[in-house]
Amino acid sequence: MANQWSAVLFDLDGVLCFTDEYHYLAWKRVTDELGIPFDRAVNNRLRGLSRMDSLDIILEQAGRAFTRDEKEALAARKNDIYRGCLAAMSPADLSGDVRETLDALRARGYRLAVGSSSKNAPFILERLGLGGFFDAVADGNLVARSKPDPEVFLKAAELLGEQPERSLLVEDAVAGAEAAHRGGMRVACVGDAAAREAGDYNMASVRELLEIL
Ligand code: BG6
Numbered sequence: 052m053a054n055q056w057s058a059v060l061f062d063l064d065g066v067l068c069f070t071d072e073y074h075y076l077a078w079k080r081v082t083d084e085l086g087i088p089f090d091r092a093v094n095n096r097l098r099g100l101s102r103m104d105s106l107d108i109i110l111e112q113a114g115r116a117f118t119r120d121e122k123e124a125l126a127a128r129k130n131d132i133y134r135g136c137l138a139a140m141s142p143a144d145l146s147g148d149v150r151e152t153l154d155a156l157r158a159r160g161y162r163l164a165v166g167s168s169s170k171n172a173p174f175i176l177e178r179l180g181l182g183g184f185f186d187a188v189a190d191g192n193l194v195a196r197s198k199p200d201p202e203v204f205l206k207a208a209e210l211l212g213e214q215p216e217r218s219l220l221v222e223d224a225v226a227g228a229e230a231a232h233r234g235g236m237r238v239a240c241v242g243d244a245a246a247r248e249a250g251d252y253n254m255a256s257v258r259e260l261l262e263i264l
């Protein structure tokens with residue numbers, strides 16, 4: 052049946068894979084070393100935000116200002132720890148739901164892309180066995196503005212050569228759902244954003260995309 056979409060844009064962390072805990076553990080190590088309070092409630096506020104925007108939120112608790120160089124060093128330290136966690140990922144970390152949904156959407160002829168704030172997106176996709184699977188990957192390396200700015204999703208649609216309004220976005224972050232709406236796209240949410248009913252569709256699993264599309 053014909054519908055209004057020809058492309059599906061996937062967020063990465065929290066949608067195609069579950070790296071939240073690795074982000075948490077890496078930031079926790081850095082903040083423990085600094086003696087700054089950090090817990091899962093703060094970590095939840097970082098979902099969908101760039102690494103530097105995340106650090107700015109974390110440092111709200113620090114009680115002192117940090118220079119640009121200090122912040123760059125902290126972000127680099129966090130990323131080293133995080134990359135150590137990612138190195139243990141493998142295609143076994145791709146859930147059956149995600150794999151089967153991607154394959155079914157591909158078989159139905161949709162163009163498929165990633166729109167992620169992460170600068171580690173290419174590495175994660177390789178680890179999951181998805182390197183080369185998507186028609187386009189827009190990530191934190193290509194954009195200047197973090198979600199909820201729509202830049203990364205508009206970039207993904209542009210790389211596909213698709214109109215934003217013909218692209219359905221899949222997100223787990225409220226900031227990502229807001230980015231979709233600012234960019235003129237409709238969004239199907241899972242996880243935290245679905246629990247907060249931030250989407251045009253709020254799903255228990257990505258598999259429900261096969262009923263929407
Ligand atoms: C997003 C995550 O996908 O990527 C955020 O939801 C993270 O928590 C952001 O801060 C940036 O990730 P990276 O890999 O560039 O540090």
Ligand code: MG
Binds near residue numbers: 062065098099
């Ligand atoms: Mg996400």
